[in-house]
Amino acid sequence: MKFQNLATVVALIPYVLGFPHLANFPEYRSLAGLSPQEIRAVTRQFNSMPGAQPLPPPINDTSSKLINDADHPFMPLQPGDIRGPCPGLNTLASHGYINRTGVTTPGDIITAVQEGFNMGYQFASFLCYSAFVTDGNQLTNLMTIGANTTTDGQLATGINTHGNFEGDASLTRDDAYLGNNFNFNKTLFDVFDVAAKEVGNGVITFEAAALNRALRINDSIARNPEFAFETPRFLGGIAETGFFLAMFVNNQTVDNTMPLRIEDARSFFDFHRFPDGFYRRQGPFEFPLVKNVTYTLIDMIGRQPGNNNGVNNYVVNPEDPATFCYFYQKQVNATASLYPNPTPELGAAIKANLVTYYNTLEDPTCEQYFPYGQ
Ligand code: HEM
Ligand SMILES: *[C@@H]1O[C@H](CO)[C@@H](O)[C@H](O)[C@H]1NC(C)=O
Ligand SMILES: *[C@@H]1O[C@H](CO)[C@@H](O)[C@H](O)[C@H]1NC(C)=O
Ligand SMILES: *[C@@H]1O[C@H](CO)[C@@H](O)[C@H](O)[C@H]1NC(C)=O
Ligand SMILES: *[C@@H]1O[C@H](CO)[C@@H](O)[C@H](O)[C@H]1NC(C)=O
Numbered sequence: 001m002k003f004q005n006l007a008t009v010v011a012l013i014p015y016v017l018g019f020p021h022l023a024n025f026p027e028y029r030s031l032a033g034l035s036p037q038e039i040r041a042v043t044r045q046f047n048s049m050p051g052a053q054p055l056p057p058p059i060n061d062t063s064s065k066l067i068n069d070a071d072h073p074f075m076p077l078q079p080g081d082i083r084g085p086c087p088g089l090n091t092l093a094s095h096g097y098i099n100r101t102g103v104t105t106p107g108d109i110i111t112a113v114q115e116g117f118n119m120g121y122q123f124a125s126f127l128c129y130s131a132f133v134t135d136g137n138q139l140t141n142l143m144t145i146g147a148n149t150t151t152d153g154q155l156a157t158g159i160n161t162h163g164n165f166e167g168d169a170s171l172t173r174d175d176a177y178l179g180n181n182f183n184f185n186k187t188l189f190d191v192f193d194v195a196a197k198e199v200g201n202g203v204i205t206f207e208a209a210a211l212n213r214a215l216r217i218n219d220s221i222a223r224n225p226e227f228a229f230e231t232p233r234f235l236g237g238i239a240e241t242g243f244f245l246a247m248f249v250n251n252q253t254v255d256n257t258m259p260l261r262i263e264d265a266r267s268f269f270d271f272h273r274f275p276d277g278f279y280r281r282q283g284p285f286e287f288p289l290v291k292n293v294t295y296t297l298i299d300m301i302g303r304q305p306g307n308n309n310g311v312n313n314y315v316v317n318p319e320d321p322a323t324f325c326y327f328y329q330k331q332v333n334a335t336a337s338l339y340p341n342p343t344p345e346l347g348a349a350i351k352a353n354l355v356t357y358y359n360t361l362e363d364p365t366c367e368q369y370f371p372y373g374q
């Protein structure tokens with residue numbers, strides 16, 4: 001009883017200290033932009049703060065196997081469950097490969113994307129940390145696969161936070177400038193149909209996917225005056241077309257040549273559900289393959305990284321090399337500007353996570369960045 005009273009008093013301290021707007025701060029929300037005083041106030045409310053964690057071990061069996069199985073049934077959303085802009089992570093959550101609430105850890109995401117989709121260990125770690133360092137909570141080691149949510153009066157964004165990792169010209173989500181950047185939009189999804197009919201005999205072949213990618217970019221150029229498409233978004237946006245070809249096709253072959261059916265695409269993008277009898281791809285979708293598919297698509301589409309300066313005025317940035325090393329470096333700089341003044345504990349966690357992030361590149365030619373010192 002006494003303890004409980006003490007806990008109540010402690011929970012009220014942020015109020016007492018003058019940060020009523022931070023009461024009930026969700027443990028999964030990023031600490032970006034908070035002052036050291038605010039960080040100390042909110043962390044008093046957290047249950048556990050493990051800080052930076054090592055990567056989980058890789059899965060060892062990367063053969064194709066049944067994923068939509070009896071142990072992982074689709075379940076509809078419960079009140080409060082969070083889904084977001086990523087159809088891959090949404091589907092894993094709706095089948096219980098990651099916590100069905102949508103609140104999870106980087107380690108659980110890395111294991112789940114390997115298990116459920118055969119995304120390669122190294123690339124999965126790179127991708128997950130790209131989002132975690134900007135959008136996750138590095139003291140609680142939690143992140144959400146996230147939309148905008150309001151818990152106890154606290155607005156929180158997750159991996160949908162615009163401009164951190166989420167960006168423009170998504171395939172089935174609107175640009176943030178134009179509307180909602182995390183919910184499925186059927187009008188945009190129908191562009192798959194257009195492309196499939198035009199060059200794919202009604203299914204999404206590699207050519208149809210490239211056409212769909214180009215059409216979605218052209219739509220943003222035509223309608224979003226603030227269209228932003230430099231690396232990392234440039235590479236991310238194009239890689240995502242590779243993702244659905246490589247990982248949403250039942251029992252996809254190593255060379256990604258089997259096409260995706262429109263109804264299976266809808267199952268993932270809209271319903272967050274594995275098609276019946278879904279087998280994950282044959283062999284991991286790992287860095288060399290990811291790069292091959294991404295740069296092949298870039299060649300087919302014929303677009304370079306850049307930004308709109310008003311609608312229909314796309315300006316290429318010739319300084320942007322569109323490499324994964326540059327992706328990492330830009331993301332580290334973005335992280336440093338999101339957390340200019342961390343507490344010592346938060347600074348230590350960010351520093352350790354940035355080292356983990358660099359190591360996922362496995363590219364000794366890439367200059368490592370140390371915005372918080374070596
Ligand atoms: C490793 C962890 C992952 C993270 C952190 C992540 C994060 C994200 C984010 C933030 C977006 C939104 C980007 C945007 O459109 O602005 C996104 C989109 C997307 N992701 Fe993931 N993702 C992950 C794994 C996967 C996996 C395993 C797949 C496929 C099996 C996948 C497929 C996609 C696709 C197809 C899109 C594009 C959605 C659209 O444009 O409508 N992702 N992801
Ligand atoms: C994969 O094998 C290695 C080496 O035997 C082991 O350390 C690791 O824990 C295994 N991974 C999993 C997920 O079991
Ligand atoms: C999912 O997260 C909720 C809330 O944090 C927790 O209560 C639950 O035990 C978790 N589920 C699993 C399967 O770990
Ligand atoms: C999500 O929240 C952000 C503020 O954190 C806000 O700028 C944005 O408009 C919101 N988006 C939607 C679709 O509600
Ligand atoms: C879907 O996207 C279209 C095109 O951007 C937009 O006009 C429409 O309002 C969006 N629909 C919803 C429900 O947000």
Ligand SMILES: *[C@@H]1O[C@H](CO)[C@@H](O)[C@H](O)[C@H]1NC(C)=O
Nearest residue numbers: 211212213214215217218219
């Ligand atoms: C996209 O726009 C460019 C420039 O207007 C045009 O050359 C290209 O054909 C368009 N792509 C598609 C697939 O319509």
Ligand SMILES: *[C@@H]1O[C@H](CO)[C@@H](O)[C@H](O)[C@H]1NC(C)=O
Nearest residue numbers: 064066250251252253279282
């Ligand atoms: C997956 O495809 C391979 C050939 O690419 C085939 O041998 C195997 O039987 C297929 N598995 C299933 C479950 O369809």
Ligand SMILES: *[C@@H]1O[C@H](CO)[C@@H](O)[C@H](O)[C@H]1NC(C)=O
Nearest residue numbers: 254255288291292293295296
């Ligand atoms: C991608 O892989 C294909 C074979 O699957 C190969 O022909 C091609 O040269 C590779 N392209 C790049 C850019 O590595």
Ligand SMILES: *[C@@H]1O[C@H](CO)[C@@H](O)[C@H](O)[C@H]1NC(C)=O
Nearest residue numbers: 326329330331332333334369
């Ligand atoms: C990252 O920031 C540093 C320091 O401001 C700057 O020198 C460097 O050019 C930036 N790197 C990139 C890739 O923008």
